[in-house]
Amino acid sequence: MNPPLSDVANTLATLRDYIRWGASRFNEAELCFGHGTASALDEAAAIVLYGLHQPYDLAPVYLDSVLTPAERVAVIDLIEQRIATRKPAAYLTHEALFAGLTFYVDERVLVPRSPIAELIEAQFSPWLEADAVANILDLCTGSGCIAIACALAFPNARVDALDLSDEALAVAQINIERYGLSDEMGLLKSDLFADLPAKHYDLIVSNPPYVALEEWQNLPREFHHEPAMGFKGGKTGLDLVLRILSEANKFLTERGILVIEVGSSAETLQNLFPTVPFYWLDFERGGDGVLLLTAEQLSLYTPLFEQALS
Secondary structure (H helix, E strand, O other): OOOOHHHHHHHOOEHHHHHHHHHHHHHHOOOOOOOOOOOHHHHHHHHHHHHOOOOOOOOHHHHHOEOOHHHHHHHHHHHHHHHHHOOOHHHHHOOEEEOOEEEOOOOOOOOOOOOHHHHHHOOOOOOOOHHHOOEEEEEOOOOOHHHHHHHHHOOOOEEEEEEOOHHHHHHHHHHHHHOOOOOOEEEEEOOOOOOOOOOOEEEEEEOOOOEOHHHHHOOOHHHHHOOHHHOEOOOOOOHHHHHHHHHHHHHEEEEEEEEEEOHHHHHHHHHHOOOOOOEEOOOOOOOOOEEEEEHHHHHHHHHHHHHHHO
16 A cells, blocks of 8 residues: 555655656556656656756756655656556656657647657668758648658758648647747648648658557557547558558659658558568667658559559
8 A cells, every 4th residue: 555645745855766756656557658758767757857847858966856845746746647647748748859859749649759750860861861852741740740850950941741630730830839940841731642732852751640440449548648540540550551652652752752650560561562672760769660662662663552552
């Protein structure tokens, strides 16, 4: 049996104490992580630092700082909220990290966590020459994190961000304004390419819904706080992925590339198209299920994708 929270506040004193206690409580409650943090300790640190209005990169010397009574109550409340609601921490703090940047998030969008962040930080080298990139398209933009990170990584490029959800677009707009990128970016409501004006892009990047229906139904409670629209990719998980593969070539430049995260549906996709040379990317910080195709490859295999879609 856990001690009363008042006893916790009287017993624990330092920032280090509360991070350790929070991690223990999270492990005891068997919470699920994976929304920007990989462990109970990481998640506890994020929540405690947020509750104290401190940055994620706070110097370790401050870990032994003693919390005031009011700070202790605030931190304990956040930790207990995380357990009681099973909401991802980012929905409690309304902040998520992606590609070294912070983004506003709430339940209208998925919590940013795509390994595509590594590709953006590397400017998609060696597949693109950064100085030659003029136009970038982000499909299913959600919070706008991929599009905004691309706009900052390619300051000379125009970035268009699309989503079908009005609620997601509202969150993306908040983040675009936060980074002062309204003039460099276009935000458009569209069902993938359906309402996109004729234009060619050097890079089309997408983290679309790719989770098979049965898999989505069995995800831990934390994931069901996120919008279902951001997950559900039909019976096989590939409904939207196939549409992107079938249509992308019409919007790529001759030397353009297409990058799609298909996550847990990667094996299904490769088995469906065993002759297609998808380039499956590796990531130093973890993650998989991200493919790359060149415009030249797409021109060869688009008929095959169209056939599977029909």
